[in-house]
Amino acid sequence: MYKVLTFNNISARGLDRLPRERFEVSSEIQQPDAVLLRSAKLHDWSIPETLKAVGRAGAGVNNIPVDAMSQRGIPVFNAPGANANAVKELVIAGMFLAARNICPAWAFAESLSGSDEQMNKTAEAEKKRFTGFELPGRTLGVIGLGAIGVNVANAASSLGMKVIGYDPKITVRSAWNLEAGVRRAHSVDEVMAAADIVTLHVPETDETRGMINGARLAGAREGQVLLNFARAGIVDDEAIVKGLQQGRLRTYVCDFPSATLKGQDGVVALPHIGASTAEAQENCAIMAADEVRDFLETGNISNSVNFPELILPRNGSGDRLTVVNANVPNMLGQISSAVADAGLNIADMYNKSRGELAYSVVDIDGKLTAEVADRLRDTEGVLAVRVIE
Ligand SMILES: NC(=O)c1ccc[n+]([C@@H]2O[C@H](COP(=O)([O-])OP(=O)(O)OC[C@H]3O[C@@H](n4cnc5c(N)ncnc54)[C@H](O)[C@@H]3O)[C@@H](O)[C@H]2O)c1
Numbered sequence: 001m002y003k004v005l006t007f008n009n010i011s012a013r014g015l016d017r018l019p020r021e022r023f024e025v026s027s028e029i030q031q032p033d034a035v036l037l038r039s040a041k042l043h044d045w046s047i048p049e050t051l052k053a054v055g056r057a058g059a060g061v062n063n064i065p066v067d068a069m070s071q072r073g074i075p076v077f078n079a080p081g082a083n084a085n086a087v088k089e090l091v092i093a094g095m096f097l098a099a100r101n102i103c104p105a106w107a108f109a110e111s112l113s114g115s116d117e118q119m120n121k122t123a124e125a126e127k128k129r130f131t132g133f134e135l136p137g138r139t140l141g142v143i144g145l146g147a148i149g150v151n152v153a154n155a156a157s158s159l160g161m162k163v164i165g166y167d168p169k170i171t172v173r174s175a176w177n178l179e180a181g182v183r184r185a186h187s188v189d190e191v192m193a194a195a196d197i198v199t200l201h202v203p204e205t206d207e208t209r210g211m212i213n214g215a216r217l218a219g220a221r222e223g224q225v226l227l228n229f230a231r232a233g234i235v236d237d238e239a240i241v242k243g244l245q246q247g248r249l250r251t252y253v254c255d256f257p258s259a260t261l262k263g264q265d266g267v268v269a270l271p272h273i274g275a276s277t278a279e280a281q282e283n284c285a286i287m288a289a290d291e292v293r294d295f296l297e298t299g300n301i302s303n304s305v306n307f308p309e310l311i312l313p314r315n316g317s318g319d320r321l322t323v324v325n326a327n328v329p330n331m332l333g334q335i336s337s338a339v340a341d342a343g344l345n346i347a348d349m350y351n352k353s354r355g356e357l358a359y360s361v362v363d364i365d366g367k368l369t370a371e372v373a374d375r376l377r378d379t380e381g382v383l384a385v386r387v388i389e
């Protein structure tokens with residue numbers, strides 16, 4: 001029986017992928033084999049000795065201590081693209097909110113009082129304050145062309161916008177999916193200078209933290225709309241407030257409320273609802289649960305943010321051995337020696353590395369003894385060993 005600890009509300013459709021005769025799933029579990037979570041912060045969580053896998057039912061993993069997990073030989077999985085449509089729809093909504101001044105116009109309408117005739121008279125007299133602009137022909141700048149950025153860029157193109165995109169690490173898959181008319185930018189600054197509306201779709205990393213700051217805003221096109229449905233830390237809120245006060249920015253639409261932004265004219269802050277649709281929550285939970293289950297039951301790895309992709313169909317007549325180790329010379333030799341010294345034959349084997357980690361899946365003809373697993377666990381550079389029957 002595998003034990004899966006849940007943080008946050010994970011969609012039942014996802015949890016149903018873990019058959020209860022083989023998986024105990026609860027938010028109360030001690031000594032979990034795996035964790036399923038959304039945005040719960042794990043940085044101060046003491047990683048249990050028993051933990052073998054982490055499944056993020058979503059895209060961003062900045063709430064998870066990925067390096068600490070790697071050092072313990074624990075793969076972290078996420079759900080790439082599973083909530084991209086939900087975020088795209090909210091970003092497009094955010095562009096309309098900003099272009100048509102919908103939030104202040106709505107607040108103004110709500111503030112009207114008196115008879116219908118008086119309210120109508122004031123509305124007609126004041127509506128010029130909320131004159132907006134239309135999207136066709138305007139330039140949208142997309143920073144980060146992954147699952148969400150590509151969806152947003154393509155949707156904006158189909159609305160008649162010119163689109164300029166920046167992503168120095170764009171994947172071949174994203175490049176294939178991108179509308180042909182999207183123009184390539186060579187820097188964040190180029191996007192800031194060229195676009196009427198800029199939208200951010202990068203992960204929060206050491207490299208992207210504070211990406212939009214005072215200096216960047218100083219080079220922004222006058223009266224720009226900025227959308228941030230990526231992460232709070234990518235944008236300096238103090239600089240946003242200054243940019244709005246100076247007229248450099250027209251509107252800041254984001255998914256991350258803060259004390260600095262609260263009550264500021266030109267700010268529309270939503271409560272991190274980019275992925276909060278029933279469809280996205282289901283898609284993410286199903287993907288993360290499937291990945292974690294596959295890893296626990298077979299050792300196979302797909303959509304991990306810290307481990308190599310590795311899928312080996314089961315072979316041989318016995319146990320499967322999996323070993324995570326530092327990516328240094330002679331580890332494979334030591335793994336095969338440990339198996340051979342126990343008089344066992346290797347039926348099939350697959351080894352892949354990613355950065356400082358290497359992962360091996362070894363199918364054995366016969367039953368692995370506890371001695372083989374213990375010998376490997378004691379080998380310098382080995383981070384995790386599992387025997388799957
Ligand atoms: N508001 C929400 O509810 C919500 C929902 C989903 C995702 N997100 C956030 O959005 C981020 C992006 O999601 P995604 O699914 O598109 O991820 P993704 O991994 O598919 O795409 C991220 C893209 O950013 C690019 N990138 C990385 N560093 C960059 C840099 N310095 N400059 C330009 N591009 C850079 C990558 O090459 C990649 O193509 C997530 O990491 C998450 O933080 C928020």
Ligand SMILES: O=C(O)[C@H](O)COP(=O)(O)O
Pocket residue numbers: 038039040057058059060061083272274275276
């Ligand atoms: O990175 C993500 O997928 C989003 O921020 C969604 O987070 P949530 O699962 O907490 O809604």
